[in-house]
Amino acid sequence: MYVRSITASFDFTPFHPHTRADYRTLLELVVVFLGHNPNPAGPYKFSPPIALSSARFMGRIIYCLTIHMFALTGEFEVRDTLLQNLRELNLFFVSIYLKPWFTATIAAIAPRTDLQLATDIINYTRSPAVADIAGAALKNHLWYLHGVTVGLAFFDEEIPLNEKRDMVARLSCAPPQKVSPWRRYVLAPKSSFSFLKSKSISDFVSTTTLNFFDVMKLDKSFLNEDPEKWPENPKYQENRAIIKALHVVNDIAERGVALVKRFIKNPLTRKEEGFQDLLL
Numbered sequence: 001m002y003v004r005s006i007t008a009s010f011d012f013t014p015f016h017p018h019t020r021a022d023y024r025t026l027l028e029l030v031v032v033f034l035g036h037n038p039n040p041a042g043p044y045k046f047s048p049p050i051a052l053s054s055a056r057f058m059g060r061i062i063y064c065l066t067i068h069m070f071a072l073t074g075e076f077e078v079r080d081t082l083l084q085n086l087r088e089l090n091l092f093f094v095s096i097y098l099k100p101w102f103t104a105t106i107a108a109i110a111p112r113t114d115l116q117l118a119t120d121i122i123n124y125t126r127s128p129a130v131a132d133i134a135g136a137a138l139k140n141h142l143w144y145l146h147g148v149t150v151g152l153a154f155f156d157e158e159i160p161l162n163e164k165r166d167m168v169a170r171l172s173c174a175p176p177q178k179v180s181p182w183r184r185y186v187l188a189p190k191s192s193f194s195f196l197k198s199k200s201i202s203d204f205v206s207t208t209t210l211n212f213f214d215v216m217k218l219d220k221s222f223l224n225e226d227p228e229k230w231p232e233n234p235k236y237q238e239n240r241a242i243i244k245a246l247h248v249v250n251d252i253a254e255r256g257v258a259l260v261k262r263f264i265k266n267p268l269t270r271k272e273e274g275f276q277d278l279l280l
Helices: 002-011 015-035 059-070 080-103 107-122 128-138 148-157 163-172 193-198 208-216 226-231 232-246 252-265 272-279
Strands: none
Touching: 059 080, 059 107, 080 128, 080 272, 107 148, 107 193, 107 232, 107 272, 128 193, 128 232, 148 163, 148 208, 148 232, 163 208, 163 226, 226 232
């Protein structure tokens, strides 16, 4: 079933056309890593490796998957410790990080994706070392559990109705969340990462979340109705369409910033015409 769900993702195309081939390659490598052939028409053919960039995580995981699989076939020798480390990293990516990676740009599910990924990392017992490193990184990137941006979750159709009712209730009674200057959710100094395991989305909603609707200029009147009726509410439908068109991933902006920085620092590429293309 997991392989079928991955294969179905081949049609998932919210990305810019020039990056889509890389995402497809990554999905195909995952299917091969799991022991299946993603090409029903014949043998799978490996593509040449893509260029590595400090701004793109995907190139590195493509290399890790490819090196691991070729080393197992005896194409070249790899130290046993390196091979084992590659295996653990690849297993973590395939079992824990793959789905969040490919759904990261979907705005409505961003808060749930952050919380679910945190929970999955906390529960990952196969390699505590990998889980600890991943958890340490993720706790600094909980952008969508922030008191304002968690408002995206009101348009997440996978959140149960009772949970949404709790979210609405907390809009009027929960004390304001202390706003982080980094505009992301920050764990209290004495709280460990495992603290998130017991949390639900409604725990991050407060009166602060009302600012989300003001910033996005969304009509809040639908909140006066029961969540069960929201899909039929015209204002909710309008808001949902706006959120659906929104790409929320900081990674998109970070890649662009990194590419621009490298471009303007290199005298061989510092041309105004090319710089404008990067900005676009």
